[in-house]
Amino acid sequence: MSVPVMTVPGEPPAPVSSAAVRATGLTKVYGSGETAVHALAGVDVTFERGGFTAIMGPSGSGKSTLMHCLAGLDAATSGQVWLGGTELTRLRDDQLTRLRRERIGFVFQAFNLLPVLDARENIVLPMQLAGRRPDPAWFDAVVARLGLRERLRHRPSELSGGQQQRVAIARALLPRPDVVFADEPTGNLDSRAGAEVLDLLRSSVRETGQTVVMVTHDPTAASYADRVVLLADGRPAGEIDRPTAASVLEALRGLGG
């Protein structure tokens, strides 16, 4: 169990070249005074380039909060977050927004897609917002790998839950982001569709060296990852390399989850 780390004044530590995302001394406090909730109470964590990491922990342990801070969706109370060589915690809203659409991909549990756009438009949305043109060969490859070729003209309401998640993954992979964050991407799917989505995430890591960070509750889902980071009460609570469903379950029991 690590002790909360205060940020050291002076020069920030130089980014380690192989790390895709790194956080030091990250804290997040909701509210103030007696009702203050320390959702993150000092987290140091590193995600290697080309790795598939799962974040796990009991409900309320701060998994989503950690992911939001790492992805620049929410501001941390203190500490630093680095994406490659860029310190997110120093950026203004507009710079963060631009960084998100160019260097980060997202897959959420639900409400991933804009209902007014069809699948194709949803997939290219972040690139369009950035005013960039997707590489057609790469677009075809992604769409083919995700089996969406026949569904590109469909609106989200005409797609199944699994198909919607695949569209979201295609959207996340298309700009070749530095990292893809997924928050319970299989939470709304049955086990077969869930397995499909997890396979796709893993193969994108294996085949194209994509970095993926995934929050999940499900030990089976976690077993697709290379590594599991455990959280409890807003603090890191250990790691598991090459996890299996059984080893994850065991570790979670240890946390009382």
Added chain:
Amino acid sequence: MLSTTLAGLRAHLPRLVAATLAVVIATAFVAATLVLNETARATLLRAAGAQYVGADAVVTARDGGSLAGDVATLTALPGVAAVDPTATADVQAALPGRSAAYLQVGSVAADPELRWQRVTAGALPDRPGELALGLPTDAEVGDVVAVSVLDPATGDVTATAEATVTGLVDLAGDPAAGVYAHGYAVPAQVSAWGATDPTELRVAAAPGTDPAGLVATVAAALDGRDVTVSTGEEAAASAVAYVTGNRLALTAVLLVFATVAVLVAGLVIANTLAVLVAQRTRDLALLRCVGATSRQVRRSVLAEAAVTGLVASTVGVGAGIGLAAVVSALVGTDSPIPLEGVTVPLYAVAAGLAVGTLTTLVAALGPARAATRVAPLAALRPADPAPLRSRGGLLRFATGLVLVLGGSALMALGVVMAQIYPALAGGAASFLGVVLLAQRAVPPVVAAAGRALGRAGGLPGRLAAGNASRNPRRTAATATALLIGVTLTTAMVVGAASTRATAQAGLDSAYPADVEIGAYGELPSSLLPQLEEVDGVAGGTALAGADLTGPDGQPTWVQGVDPADAGAVLRSTADLPLPALGEVVLPPWAAEVWSVRDGDEVTLTAGANSRTLTATVGGDASTPLLYAADLRGLVPDAPAATLWLRLADGDGQRDAIAEVTELTGAAAPDAYVTGLASERAAIDQVLDAMLLVVTGLLGVAVLIALIGVGNTLALSVVERRQENGLLRALGLTRGQMRGLLAWEALLVAGVAAVLGVLVGGAYGLIGTASLLGGQDVVVVDVPWVQVGGIVVVATVAGLLASVLPARRAARTAPVAAIAAV
């Protein structure tokens, strides 16, 4: 359920505030109209009917016979405190500042209860030889006025007297007060000045006597006599009845605009409530899950609407009364419709409250029905607001179609028959139809405009287009509210412009020259160049005149004109054809005298010279017109007899005419100057003022509609919180988010404005054609600049309405996309 309703109200209060603004404005409009109406009535009653308002009963002789003998009878009746025989005498008086010395002197009642005069200075007279004068007058208290008593039959002066002015009486607000001077003296003095016998008695009741009972008692005492007995109020009302005709028409017009405002407010609030219910689908479903019946849900929604409507209309009535007070203070008593203070009748308050509350309730019926259709299971499913196509929609569509077709037929009839009434009825019917059809017609137009926008506006534009056509019903209702205001405003603007153009064209052809200068003798040739120098004179031409001998052998006065010069000066040659070389234009009377028909040869002679010319019969000219060179060929030294001038358009025409008149008078004392330029300006002024007022009134409706646009956007922002969060997470900057909302507002407001201008333009033209179809020419004038201005103003205002919602949308945190619903 009531506690749930109130909790719901509290929770949605901020959103309801914006919605209720529409009801507040509409109610204020209604209340202000009614209060102003009543204020005008009360002002008139106080002024024109002042002498009756304070009386408890009034006896009038129907045959004009004397009632002098009845005073004692009535005074003796139980419950009667005093009886005042109203006597008047007509005298001549030398009043300062008033040339007409005619003075009507009325008697001052002995009983203070029955003295109605409002004294502004001094006091009422209380002995003979004293006089109070009605304002306005330059006399002051203490002045001595010489009075000549007239013989009523012959009008001869029979006696003279002097009277001291003891007081001044304010007659402001009495439209009859300005006709002649009014004075007041004690009864003895009035009869000394030759008062006729009283034909009217005013009765004051003793304290504690019921006026209605008094009227009955008096009527019984005078049973068998040819008299009318009425209460003071009734007598005052009939005394002012003749002035109220116009005012009632004005109230009717104002109420039409108030109805438009209420209609628009109804649309806006229906829309808002629908969105609120849609947003609360989950809450409502949860209520149903835990056992609320659908009837309880509906009652909860309706109760919320009733409370909202009541609060909003209370505020609206208050605002309306305040508005009326401001208008009353601005208008004052010195106007065609005198206003003094505010009179707030109970019915105005009641009507305001009823209209506001009922409008809100009726508007809530649809949403309430939608709320009861929420299935308990909806609480467990993600919300998917699918647009529904109901049977009600089909019925609306059919009704709309029938109304539009029937109305159009009526309007066509009105145009063909040149009758405004069928056209008006058709216009009202078809407009109702348009409003009903807008539900169907607007969404496809928005979708089409959205596709165009998607190409032009980039990604935010495309998203906005998608959002705007996502809920077609709501978009349609929002656009319809704006459409109504824009349509009516455009109809007014186009109608007024065409009316003005038609009236001007009529004037132009009847009076083609702005200024005509004629002389019985000749005009000095130096006059034209002099007049052309005058500021505001655009050009002029001179017509030479001479006596020629026609086919009948008689000398006839003819004039020679240079068509090239005159063409530039005249505003129209429709009724004044100009001759070509070798031609003579004969007015019909000349053709008749000379027995000449169109195309005949006419020989005119002057002394030894003679010329044969081709006759053209027609036109309104006062004399036969020759080509200038033809006339000079006959009479080489023919002098200028008439000058035609054209004035520069715009202000300053009056000044120009004044200067022209002065110069002409100096150069040729017997010349006369006539001109219609000032009439033209007067017509312009009246139409402009009318247009301004009407546009201002319709502006209220447009304002309400724009609040609706802002409202709908604000509510969709709340509705799409998650989506907007997702967009922010995926990289939409705050600026792009604001752009998204701006495009959406632009799309809805723009479509409504363009459609409204098209429909309204058609109405304006149809109205003009049917109203003025009886005229020779109907000139269609579409003031493109103003019409374009309407589109721009409505669209830009819609854009402004999006500012607050956009700011809120831009603040959506990216985590909103992932946060629990």
